[in-house]
Amino acid sequence: MSEAPALRQVDPAASLLLTDLYELNMYAAYLAEGMTATAVFDFFVRKLPPCRGFLLAAGLEQVVEFLEEARFSAAELDWLRGTGRFSDQVIEALAGFRFEGDLDAMPEGTVFFADEPILRVTAPLPQAQLLESRLINLLHFQTLIASKAARMVLTAPEKILLDFGLRRAHGAEAGLLAARAAYLAGFSGSATVLAEARFGVPAVGTMAHSFVQAHESEREAFLAFARARPAQVVLLLDTYDVEAAVRTAIEIAPVLAGEGINLRGVRLDSGDLAAQARLVRGLLDAAGLKEVRIFASGGLDETSLAALAPAPIDGFGIGTSLTTSTDWAALDCAYKLTEYAGTPKRKRSTGKATWPGRKQVFRRYDGNGRMAGDVLTILGDPQDGEPLLVPVLRSGQRVGTLPGLAEARARATEQLARLPEPLRRLEAGWRYPVAVAPALAALAEEADRAVAPR
């Protein structure tokens, strides 16, 4: 064990030591062999989860920033040297490490399917290899969450959807980037303040049960909250008894109105949300408070959103199921070598065979603008439809402007609108047609023939 006090404050998101040791091992071996010719790697998902009919690409902006800023700090290099695992030549090479390759990718917000590369790295082999672990880590997570969020957006298109999931997200970066991915997929905002500061995701939030509990009475808590935070008064009703609480809210609404404070909404966070919402809506309407919105939260996912569709609920706060993608917490994704030094490569491991070469995905649309089928083929084999992978970096430099979060969100909205009908439903099972072009199949055979297993 060799702990490094100098690295105690290192931001894991910004450290190239956040990698698998084998990446450094291979980097060192490639240098020793002089194997620095151009390699091509694809990132793709091998198989969709049984409960997903499509996925939504997300995380490219963070990948680009990672590639652009990938450097070893002096403290990191010192520590690596101190482990005794690497020669001075390797440490020196790492000290000069910069990503100088090309990147092609599907824009964030693009719908995609199994076996379709959403990102291609073309770079000297040691560079392309060293960045693998974190590149997957970044692209996988936001794609996972955006794909989950898209199901909620499709299920509750008329509702306000809000991310409440920071607390049970898997760590700091997961909380932050889940807010980004959910907004990209069509959510309206997030409770996570830093997501507004970093990405402009509108921050939302009201009060917790503890606020009510800390006061002598619910009435006192409601009044105090409204007076202290008059801009967005949403009162939490389920700390003790929902009916009593809504009657209190109705009773104080005119008091607050007299002070120029609007009661904007109420929130339900436990129990039978549909029944409570009907009760609350009825009482609010009867009191002339038709403009007061009802929000619901507490263990919700896309299935409960569907079940709550008829209830008079205006918006939902969705936490754990969104930010951890509880029903399927990881995608079967990979970053695989498809070409080295001009020779196409593929892996043939049981159940994990891959397509070789530099590839493109073409998407056709029907007369209504709906997606009608994709074709996976090699570069230089043009097909009908929209080519989905576009240039992002050339020799480490940006090609044009990378679309920001607002553009990615607009693209997601457009892509979701163009989904074939069966993919708009929560039930999976229907398979979108993705064809492999003859040119790619031929290249795969060629790659197989070229490999001498020994």
Next chain:
Amino acid sequence: MSEAPALRQVDPAASLLLTDLYELNMYAAYLAEGMTATAVFDFFVRKLPPCRGFLLAAGLEQVVEFLEEARFSAAELDWLRGTGRFSDQVIEALAGFRFEGDLDAMPEGTVFFADEPILRVTAPLPQAQLLESRLINLLHFQTLIASKAARMVLTAPEKILLDFGLRRAHGAEAGLLAARAAYLAGFSGSATVLAEARFGVPAVGTMAHSFVQAHESEREAFLAFARARPAQVVLLLDTYDVEAAVRTAIEIAPVLAGEGINLRGVRLDSGDLAAQARLVRGLLDAAGLKEVRIFASGGLDETSLAALAPAPIDGFGIGTSLTTSTDWAALDCAYKLTEYAGTPKRKRSTGKATWPGRKQVFRRYDGNGRMAGDVLTILGDPQDGEPLLVPVLRSGQRVGTLPGLAEARARATEQLARLPEPLRRLEAGWRYPVAVAPALAALAEEADRAVAPR
């Protein structure tokens, strides 16, 4: 939307803006009301997942560091001011924010059960409230992963278990802290290099399929890797054909030995691992390579570890199922107010009622040193057995030395050895006895009587 360029490089793990907006709202409201008396909050898990018989407490060290270092930066305060949500008085109070409260907690590595607080914060109400989101985020994740890892450790006690899960962990911090939590629970190491640099978790790693693919032949790849990385030669066998690959490994072993390089192991990463391991073991043994270890990886979890127990496999690399806890990706945990200004508090929401007051958990052991039952009660109501919550901070200062990762790992080992037999099995269903002492039940009744719902 108000993005803050000055915060673009902020480490989310170190930012107090990584919080829910409602925490800041409540902070502001409490200040406005002068409600700064002492509050007590408990962190606990409401209900164990159906597939877990116990949980393992982890993440306390990170919580303590978070509390000690909790500050708003000037850039963060500027941004908050710019949102127009908070008055100058609130911004000023946030500028001086320090955690000055008390912390009591179960040491990391302690086994615990539903409803048992594993952490108690005693601090001025606004302080205790503001820290909620990140405190839960930190404690929840490592506890989730350590509890998952403990199941693997119990299932495969004689095997080497290694964390391979960085790439599909949910972001940077999740990858890093999952390595810590798994090691705490008894894993032997992690592929994540930064986990060694930060926490002293031994880093392990060999080669990827791409390394084999990039070479003209497997033989060439194996020789090149062994010569470049002679200290830990573990060859990956399943890129093309396992039997051909192991025969190649056997053929080159004497060549390498002649160069002073030991073949230490081989790795299988796909297909029928048990059958392949038997084949590989047989061929290695027949060639006199009895010391060469067999490692297996690829989509493993505790169930597959149990199934592979009879196979001649020495160690396992476990990725996604460990670092995302795929079968149950979040715990039903909460951080709840239990006392304010000397008055016990509880929440009575349907299905989410909580126990009031300052509490302690006592654990009894049987004659064999096995856990025999816990009692949950209020402070000052001593029971038989070991009190599990111990002082950690007093007025923001550490009480003695916080146990480090090595001590936490030793405690986890000891705790797992003391589990009752039914909890050592993968099947859940048996319920460990946790009793509520009469003194606590009486306090709950008192808290209920004291609450006027309006």
